[in-house]
Amino acid sequence: MKYTLIKTDNKPAQSVVEQVLLNRGIVPENIERYINPTWNETFPASWLDNISGAAKEVIKTLLKGQKIYVQIDSDCDGYTSAAVLLNYLHRVFPSSVENLISYGVHDKKHHGININNIADDIKLVIVPDASSNEVELHKQLAERGIAVVVLDHHHAPIDDTDPAIIVNNQMGGYPNKMLSGVGIVYKFCQIMDGFLHVTYANDYLDLVALGMIADMMDLRELETRYYIVKGLEEIRNPFFKAMVEKNEFKIKNELNPFTVSWYVAPFINAMTRSGTLEEKTILFQSMLEYEAYKLVPSTKRGCSGQEELVVTQAVRVCGNVKNRQEKEKEATMAMIYSAIEEQEAEKLPILIVQIEKSLDNNLNGLMANQIMAEYQKPVLILTKRVKDDVITWEGSGRGYEISSTNDWRAFIEASGYCMYAEGHPNAFGVGFTPENLEKFKIYIQDIFDGISFEKIYSVDFDWNRDDDFETAILQIAQSKGLWGQGVSEPLIAISTPVTRDRLALMGKGTLKIAIPDSKTTCIKFGFGEEKFEQLLRLLPNKDSMINMTIIGFCRKNEWNGNVTPQIEIKDYMVTKAVSWYF
DSSP: OEEEEOOOSSOOOSSHHHHHHHHTTOOGGGHHHHHSOOGGGOOOGGGSTTHHHHHHHHHHHHHTTOEEEEEOOSSHHHHHHHHHHHHHHHHHSHHHHHHHEEEEOOSSSOOSOOGGGOOTTEEEEEEETOOTTOHHHHHHHHHTTOEEEEEEOSOOOOOTTOOSEEEETTSSSOSOOOOOHHHHHHHHHHHHHHHHTOOOGGGGHHHHHHHHHHTTOOTTSHHHHHHHHHHTTOOOSHHHHHHHHHTHHHHTTOOSHHHHHHHTHHHHHHHHHHOOHHHHHHHHHHTSTTTTTOEEEOOSTTOTTOEEEHHHHHHHHHHHHHHHHHHHHHHHHHHHHHHHHHHTGGGSSSEEEEESSOOOGGGHHHHHHHHHHHHTSOEEEEEEEEETTEEEEEEEEEOOSSSSOSOHHHHHHHHTOOSEEEEETTEEEEEEOHHHHHHHHHHHHHHTTTOOOOOEEEESEEEOOOTTHHHHHHHHHTTGGGOBTTBOOOOEEEEEEEOGGGEEEETTTEEEEEOTTSSOEEEETTOOHHHHHHHHHTOOSTTOEEEEEEEEEEEEEEETTEEEEEEEEEEEEEEEEESOOO
């Protein structure tokens, strides 16, 4: 384990929090704007290419009494995007939405239009958060007399032959590239506000915040930061509100990007990956204000014949699916670990895992995330696919953020060896022919020859317990609302002597280390008895001492009304062992 202290060329910071923001690349004049963003950080929706034309197409179709199909994309951003759209349209055209608009979720973890669900009497397809690259499908629908409106944020080449109306902040001159699909839908609703002479769009900012947090949009973009802060001020959506209430003990009245990304978004993503079609549908219905409070037959064990609210059922089912997903993932991970060992995959700069047996595609990205974090390098998990006797290797890729390359999707695409690399810079789908996959392995060995992928933690502070040590930890711990994608939570490093009497294993295997001459404690969850015994063997008696270097996050420990500083250990290293001390 190594670490390096982040250094900036800016003037000395006025506080530890300001220092962290400087370390994240936020210039001094923008720090106050970041901490307390205002409406002034936003850009006019009209700056998005084609957005007025998209709004006119939707209004025209509804006023003609023609049918519309909304395709719901398979992740949290996709669900919130479609929910904002339908909630808004129902508010202005309630009868039309209930009688003319249908929608569909994907049975599997799939992105884009499911053309098989589009009936011949549909006249308009709206695709929030997907489909910018589906030119051929748009042409097929156009041949059937069906128009397409795309409200998306994913990278895709511009094709002048595409008949669809595409609104995408990655295309054209819109300044903020860090709006996700739900952000584009919100901008669409702003344009609708103007045409319809209403002011409804801002009522859906809670879902905008949820979708952008889940899709990991960079908070350093001040417009994005503003929408998230504003959206979390008041939670109106039925499902979002119910999930916050369910996790009230864990959230502790601190609703921010950190708590939303831990206690709300993962349940939606689990459902979109591992839920049945019926379970996914009930989740989406619970996000619709006009559907969430309807009564449906209860699916709760022991409640046969009873009824419950759609939103009540959705929240419970999300928890069940999340538990089910964890069990499925555990079994599949064992297969992946075995493949890594057999293929000696660790020897390559990018961890490429090839699985002959078909995996659950719904879990590919989730497993790639876990492997990337554990092995601390970019990861491709590829499954062998055979179609018409043609073999390909396809799956999910995850980029490693602490590395020499910031956009792994673009890097792989630029290599020229992949069939495709589509999605986000560090979370994408990828495919190779067998021949080109082997060539790609040689290519990356040459490209990264001599470059180390060893984990090096970038820490904001390297403290030796000076007078401000405990105060600084609490200041950072109380600033959780500032951290998120692009503005990562601060890490600190501390070196401390440790003796047997300062170690304890608590509760469900939680390691606790008391810092000498300080109220500060260090903890690590899930440490376990085996690791604890290994640590104790370095301290054979009460007079033994080791020095430990600890990398961790700043926390506050509240117990019986007392608040003390705490460090949640991310990693540690024994730097020195001494037999005796005085």
